[in-house]
Amino acid sequence: MQTSMDSFQYNWKTPNESAKSSQREPEQVVSAASIYFASEEEAIGVEQLFAEPEYGDIVDTLLDFNTCAFSLPESYIKEFSASESVVTNSDCDAVQRGLSEEDKTREKFLDGLSNGYDENHCSISCEDYLLDIVLEEETPTLDDVTRDVSCIGNVHLEKKLADSEQGNCDVHVLKLSDASTSSDHDALDKFEDMSTDKLLEVFRKMFGHQTSVADKQWLESHMIFGLENQEMSDKNYSFPKSSLDSSENQGVKVPPACQNLLTVSTAFASIFNFRTKPRVQHVKRREHIQWNSFKCLSSAAGEIQLDFPDKWDSKELAKENVKCDGTKLGISEQNLKCKPSRGGFGRRYYHRGAKVSSQGLGKRNFQVGCIQIPPGLPIEERLIRREGHLSKDCRAIRAYNSNIHSAEAQDDPSGTLSDQSSDNSSEDDWTIGSETRGTNQDRKHNKYWSTTEVLKLVEGVSKYGVGRWSDIKRMFFQSSVHRSPADLKDKWRNLLRASCRRLQSRRGVDAKKKHGVSRIPHEVLNRVRELAVIYPYSRKHRTRISPTASLASSSNVESDSQLSMNEQNTLNLTY
DNA sequence: TTTAGGG
DNA sequence: CCCTAAA
Known part of the structure; x- marks a missing residue:
């Protein structure tokens, strides 16, 4: 069986060691990693976690190593879990003994770390943490552990043989800061004088829990760091002067290098405290069809900043919203x-930032958003029909329905209409105007x-007036x-214009006649003009017409006389 | 809802 | 024809 360490991408062991250990007792290769917390808060968080009764059993043996393993991908965690990796030099059996028993507990422990926790966040934290880890390939000396001050902004992971004579037990020391070592030589000296057992005892008193890690170096480091944390908290998170290598550190200011440490420790703290860091909420721009909703929401809220598309005009919409065409998908274009x-x-599309009036949307309350009509589902036109006049929405829906029932007639069922016989003749000569213009189905x-x-229109106007x-x-x-x-109103206006145009320029009218656009008989146009005189369309309209009319009358005497004659006729006309 | 008027 | 303001 291979050692778990071998599969770990970071080479925790030097090749020599690896070879050695695998030669000797591959399954007993153990590693211990210690974490030096850079802040008291973090340390307290860990301590509190450790104090959990259900985790009490594994804390002593697996704690530190799990801390590392947790930062790794799940596969690594499994591997770490599978291998009883933490063994003290004094008692390697204890771990194996406890492992089978504590297997579930450990899983629970690991689960607890990630439970109710955003996986991403967790992984992010771990990634951040890992990024800051610098592994040393060389086996550090004992001095390195105590003296090495790598405040380069990175966690310094040192691999160390805790005891060369008991080479099968590796101790990996993960240092978050050098604060523990260089500054507290006094404490270190004191600890050095102690025996391992004594250290263990002191450690247990200091941290209030049992640990089976009997490595002297590990104990010393932890205790020193504990003392330092105490000091650090007193100084309100300002690092001890001695801990910040050469540059003097004044007050609360944290040098950039050490900010990194804080970052790392924060990652740990967040993990151990089961707290979720506030995450940045990204507002993703959604499909164009829903974009209007977003836009209106934003304008309503007033504060939401959205990533508006740079181009929001007809062309883009036309291109990108082909599927959103109301006639195709049943989405009302008006929306x-x-x-x-x-x-x-x-088809028209709209600029951004414009308002949608309730009028334009008809009675219904579709202020924003879009109407989603399930495909193949006809819509009751009658629900929105108004007195023979189809609303715009209704028209869109009708177009949609006509798409469904392709064979259906273009006219409405007309069951609601009273009489149809009267103008059968007039409906015969309708001509579809836009068939050649493409698909203007809306x-x-x-x-x-x-x-x-x-x-009929002229007749009506002569009877009721304009x-x-x-x-x-x-x-x-x-x-x-x-x-x-x-x-009718529009048509009348057009007729009026046509009549005026005819007076204005005979050539233009003829040209239009050539193209078949105007097939209105002269008599009708004349009659329109008569009626226009009788029933002024509107002041605005008259002012627009009158100059041309006067111009025409002045230039064309015949038309002027004709007009007067027609006026006479108008009185006699009975429609 | 209807009308006037701009497009 | 469409759209909107105004009545």
């Missing part, structure tokens, strides 16, 4: 956008206005679900 970033028709319908519809779009809709477009009062 993805806040403010128009580009004009025109078609638009309402893209149906060009037919001539009959325009006539502005009573709801009435006109109710009277003349009752069955036309796709024509909302707003649509």
Whole structure:
């Protein structure tokens, strides 16, 4: 059986020793590691842990070594646990004896260290600790243990043969600071005078618990350090002057080198105190679809700092949110956008930082976030239908539903509608306007206005006047679900513009006629103009029209006379 | 909810 | 057609 040490990546033993020990008694190669705590707090934490009754048995033998092992990956821990690694030079059997018995206890001990403890944190602490460990390949002399002051900011791990005559028992001394050695020569001298047994006894009195570690050096170091910690606590964590090598250390200031020690010791303290260090909470930026929620949250909270994407405009969204298209995944587009970033028709995306008004979202309370609709699940349009006018959300949902039922008609079921027979003729000559424009499925319908519809609109305006779009809709477009009062208004405005354009530039109109864009009969346009005179659209609109109209009238006498003539006709017209 | 008006 | 402010 190989020694556990051999598998340890750090070469705890010199090759010589390793060979020696494996030659002799491979299974009895033992190592002991001692930890010198750099602060009293840490030492107390360990002491308290050791004082736990259930751990009392293993404390004496496994404690220090487990401390090291715990800093290692689990595999190492297992290996360490498997090998009864801590043996005193005085009693190697004790460990073996206790091991089988204390196996469970030790596991519990190790579990306890990590129990309720964030694994990451633990490993981080251990990593930090390990990073600071510097192993010495050379076998230090006895003097090194006592004199060596490696305050280079690193833990100095010294491997030492505690007793060359009992070479099968290694003692690894893990020093966190040199404070113990150089400064307290007095104490050290005292301890040196003691016999090992005496030291053991003193140690037990000092620390209040039993230990089977009978290595003299180990005992001395621990006791000296204990004394030092006492001193250190009195000085409020300022290191003893002597402990800080040559440079004088004044007051509370801790030299950088020793800050490292504190770091290390903190790692230990946190482990032994079962305390979790406060961890930095990272706010991860999530998918774009949820980003708006984050944004609103942040604005609500006011303090949360988020990593906003640099680019949050239409193009990025269009690229990255393809899957988020409301028509594809049932996510209402309205919830993805806040403010128009580009004009025109078609899909629009919104700049960051804009507000979403409740109006834009309809009645429902989808202020932020998105509507997740399970695929394949149709949505009840009626729930959000408003009086023949489909809300935007409803339209998006309709588009979604129409995707599901591909064969379904574009019109709504119309079961709620009263009469449809009246304008069958007008619906015949609808032309789908945007079919050539790509997939603008989120638009309402893209149906060009037919001539009959325009006539109906003119009729309605002549009857109700301009502005009573709801009435006109109710009277003349009752069955036309796709024509909302707003649509009528818009169409009227367009008609008005068209009529003015015609006066303004005959060439432009002709060109448009060539392209088939305008198929509105002249008579209709003239009639529109008449009505515009009778029913002023609005002051703003008039001011916009009037200059052109006056211009047209001045340049074109015929149209002017025509206008007056039409005015006359208007009075006689009965629709 | 409807209308006006900007886009 | 869409969107929003205002009524």
